[in-house]
Amino acid sequence: MLPDRISIDSGVILAYFLGETLGELVKSQILTAKDRRILCNRLCLSELYYVLCRREGVEFARNATNTFLKGQFASVVASDELDLAAGRFKCERAISLADCYVLGLAKLENATALFGRKESELEKEMKKKAFEVPVHFLEDYLDQH
Secondary structure (H helix, E strand, C coil): CCCCEEEECHHHHHHHHCCCHHHHHHHHHHHCCCCCEEEEEHHHHHHHHHHHHHHHCHHHHHHHHHHHHHCCCCEEECCHHHHHHHHHHHHHCCCCHHHHHHHHHHHHCCCEEEECCCCHHHHHHHHHCCCCCCEEEHHHHCCCC
C-alpha cells in the first residue's frame, strides 16, 4: 500500500499517459485515490509536458497535461521555500534538479518521495547516505498489486 502523503516524480504520471505497465497502478492507487494526498511540483509538470511532447507530439502533450491539471489529481506546489529546499538537495547530492524538487517537496510536506522507477543516480546517493525523507519506487509496488 502506498503512503498517505506522496510527492510524485513526473515518471509516475508519464507511466499512466504513455500506457506503461505501471500506468494501471498509477490509475488505481494515485489518480483515483480519495484517501491519499498527492503532491506535485511545477518542474514535474514541465517534465511531463516535454517528455510527452517529444514522444507523442505537441497536441497530445498539451491535452494530457491539461487533463492532469484540470482533474486536480494532485496539489501543485510552488514556493520560495520549495526552491530553496530543492537547491539544498542539489548542492549536497549528485542527482537531477527535478529529483531534488520531488525530495524537497516531500520534506516540506512531511511526505514520501515517489519515483516511477529506480534510477541509478538516486540509488547511488541513497547508498552513500539516506535521504531525509522516505523514498519509494512505484515499480516496487507492482509485485504487491
